[in-house]
Amino acid sequence: MNRDRIYRLRPGWRLQWEEAQGRHVLLYPEGMVKLNDSAGAILSLIDGERNVGDMLDELQERYPQAPADELQTDVHEFLDEAVQQGWIHHD
Amino acid sequence: MTDHTPSTQRHTIEAPLWLLAELTYRCPLQCSYCSNPLDFAATQGNELTTEEWLDVLRQARAMGAVQLGFSGGEPLVRRDLETLVSEARTLGFYSNLITSGLGLDDARIEALRAAGLDHIQISLQASDPDVAGAVAGSRKAYDKKLAMARAVKAAGYPMVLNVVLHRHNIDQLDAIIALCAELDADAVELANCQLYGWAHLNRNGLLPSREQLDAAEATTARWREHLANEGRDMQLLFVVPDYYADRPKACMGGWGSIFMSVAPDGAVLPCHSARMLPMTFPNVRDDLLSSIWYDSDAFNRFRGEDWMPSPCRDCDERHQDFGGCRCQAYLLTGDPTATDPACDLSPDHHLIETARREAAEDQRSASQLTPRNVHESRVFCRA
Ligand code: SF4
Ligand code: SF4
Numbered sequence: 001m002n003r004d005r006i007y008r009l010r011p012g013w014r015l016q017w018e019e020a021q022g023r024h025v026l027l028y029p030e031g032m033v034k035l036n037d038s039a040g041a042i043l044s045l046i047d048g049e050r051n052v053g054d055m056l057d058e059l060q061e062r063y064p065q066a067p068a069d070e071l072q073t074d075v076h077e078f079l080d081e082a083v084q085q086g087w088i089h090h091d
Numbered sequence: 092m093t094d095h096t097p098s099t100q101r102h103t104i105e106a107p108l109w110l111l112a113e114l115t116y117r118c119p120l121q122c123s124y125c126s127n128p129l130d131f132a133a134t135q136g137n138e139l140t141t142e143e144w145l146d147v148l149r150q151a152r153a154m155g156a157v158q159l160g161f162s163g164g165e166p167l168v169r170r171d172l173e174t175l176v177s178e179a180r181t182l183g184f185y186s187n188l189i190t191s192g193l194g195l196d197d198a199r200i201e202a203l204r205a206a207g208l209d210h211i212q213i214s215l216q217a218s219d220p221d222v223a224g225a226v227a228g229s230r231k232a233y234d235k236k237l238a239m240a241r242a243v244k245a246a247g248y249p250m251v252l253n254v255v256l257h258r259h260n261i262d263q264l265d266a267i268i269a270l271c272a273e274l275d276a277d278a279v280e281l282a283n284c285q286l287y288g289w290a291h292l293n294r295n296g297l298l299p300s301r302e303q304l305d306a307a308e309a310t311t312a313r314w315r316e317h318l319a320n321e322g323r324d325m326q327l328l329f330v331v332p333d334y335y336a337d338r339p340k341a342c343m344g345g346w347g348s349i350f351m352s353v354a355p356d357g358a359v360l361p362c363h364s365a366r367m368l369p370m371t372f373p374n375v376r377d378d379l380l381s382s383i384w385y386d387s388d389a390f391n392r393f394r395g396e397d398w399m400p401s402p403c404r405d406c407d408e409r410h411q412d413f414g415g416c417r418c419q420a421y422l423l424t425g426d427p428t429a430t431d432p433a434c435d436l437s438p439d440h441h442l443i444e445t446a447r448r449e450a451a452e453d454q455r456s457a458s459q460l461t462p463r464n465v466h467e468s469r470v471f472c473r474a
Contacts, residue, residue: 012210012249014185020106020155027185029210029251029278032108032158086324 003053007046007079007088015043026087033087042078046088052079104347104385104394106155110184111162111352111363112144114172118165119193123293123460124257124284127164128366132468134356141171143375145178147353150380152182156351159184162363164355167194173206180207187212189253197242204246211243214253215267240274253280256307257290258299258450259457264310268327272318276325281311283332287364287418289463296460298450304335334443338408339415339431346393346417351384359383361390364418368427393417393428400428402436 009015014027017040024040026033035043041062045055052075059071082088115138116131139147148159159179166172167190179186187210188203195211203211244250252271260267264281271279283304284290284297299307311329318325333340343350343362352363357375360366370392373383384390392398396409403414415431423432423442432439461467 010249011247014209016157016183016185018155018157020157025157027157027209029212029249030158030160030187032185 003056004051005090006048006051007090008048009043009046009088010086013087015046038074039078042075043082043087105349107151107349107351107384108156109158109160109350110148110151110156111160111350112147112175113162113164113352113354113363114138114144114166114169114175115355116164117168118163118191119168120165120191121462121464122255122289123457123462124255124290124297125463126285126288126290126364127463128288129292129471130468132465133472134354135465137356139353139355139357139375141174143357144171144175147375147380148175148178148182148184151351152184154381154384157183157185159186160189161186162189165191165193167199173202176203176208177206185209190214192239195239195243200242200246204248209248210251211248212251212253213240213243214255215270237274244275249278250274250276251278251280252276253282256281256283256299257297258303259297261299261303261307264307265314268310268314272323272325278326278328280328280330281307282328282330285364286332286334287422288367289461291422293460294446295450295453296455298332298334298447300451301335304331333416333419333431333433334447336433337435339412339419339433341412342416342431345413347384347390348394351380361393362418368417368421370427398428400430402438403430406436
């Protein structure tokens with residue numbers, strides 16, 4: 001996967017921390033995806049400016065105990081899945 | 092807002108996620124398939140004020156609600172809509188405007204956008220002359236609607252179109268989907284009208300035949316294929332009427348489980364149709380929303396499974412459909428605790444079959460159905 005790639009959330013969708021639920025949720029017209037911790041952590045780095053490389057660096061910094069290759073695989077798999085689901089896209 | 096009335100049940104009752112704010116029953120249209128209550132005129136002049144709505148929004152958000160729908164009636168009739176949208180955004184709601192589009196113009200789209208509205212769902216009402224004209228093939232007639240829909244999209248909103256289907260327009264589905272495709276919708280809900288309120292009153296004149304439904308589903312399938320071939324990402328969602336399904340819908344995801352609706356006069360309902368049930372509903376003018384949600388008789392009446400009659404009580408599917416819709420059970424059997432007759436395991440399922448037969452004999456044209464308006468509504472208002 002391309003480290004330079006920049007993802008954005010689907011237009012009109014919103015990622016938000018929900019205190020009442022203790023997790024991130026992805027909000028879209030008349031619906032909501034409840035995210036687990038790692039999905040929330042990855043998606044909250046998507047801002048239309050950071051590229052995948054930046055995201056990986058930040059995640060590595062935040063979770064220094066995670067082996068780099070595993071982190072990379074997990075992030076790539078999640079991003080693929082999120083594209084499949086139509087949550088995010090890239091130019 | 093704090094939970095000031097702790098209840099033993101509170102541990103097991105989940106917080107609401109959805110608030111539907113029915114801002115007004117006023118509406119410039121008179122759709123015979125409207126699901127508003129028949130006696131809606133009784134609440135006229137008694138609408139919640141801006142301050143009261145703001146308070147409702149704050150309370151609901153503090154309880155955990157995150158999805159917010161502004162509907163009605165026609166919510167654009169409320170001049171304070173932008174104020175409410177703006178507060179909703181500040182509070183962290185994802186707000187959806189559910190509108191016929193009548194009363195929308197570029198300036199209002201911009202003002203709503205600036206206030207932080209997240210989504211506009213435009214209904215294509217068959218009684219809307221613009222859409223009727225479009226379906227009939229008159230190009231000029233829907234230029235305005237086209238422009239409005241484009242403006243909504245250009246403002247960056249995802250565009251979800253909602254088309255209410257019934258026997259008088261379902262045969263034109265091909266033209267309707269073509270119109271949606273031309274509008275470049277992201278998603279289209281092709282929803283056969285739910286038979287509540289005015290739609291129930293007009294039921295025999297609205298319910299399509301089995302043949303019409305089959306043809307409509309085939310048309311939808313053809314369009315899905317066509318769109319996929321063209322590489323277009325327009326979702327088509329087809330909603331079959333309950334009267335032709337063999338299982339009921341999971342109404343509201345369960346009574347008092349994720350959804351609450353506040354009516355124009357402040358009545359709080361587990362579903363926007365529930366007002367017709369023979370029970371009393373609490374009002375935000377009298378009680379806090381949290382005590383209504385957790386502690387009121389109305390919200391606890393059909394929560395969970397303890398209330399269920401046979402055959403639901405012992406049925407494996409009760410966790411999926413919660414025994415169906417209480418309003419439909421009441422409308423058809425007179426008993427709100429009955430199994431939804433839409434289920435073919437219900438001892439009352441023959442009522443659905445009878446309704447389909449009666450509908451097949453109804454020869455009325457669309458213009459002969461009872462229009463939803465204040466004049467007709469007064470007939471249903473209790474003194
Ligand atoms: S269904 Fe028609 S009459 Fe009823 S609120 Fe909607 S637009 Fe108005
Ligand atoms: S019997 Fe009740 S629970 Fe079972 S499928 Fe029918 S409505 Fe649902």
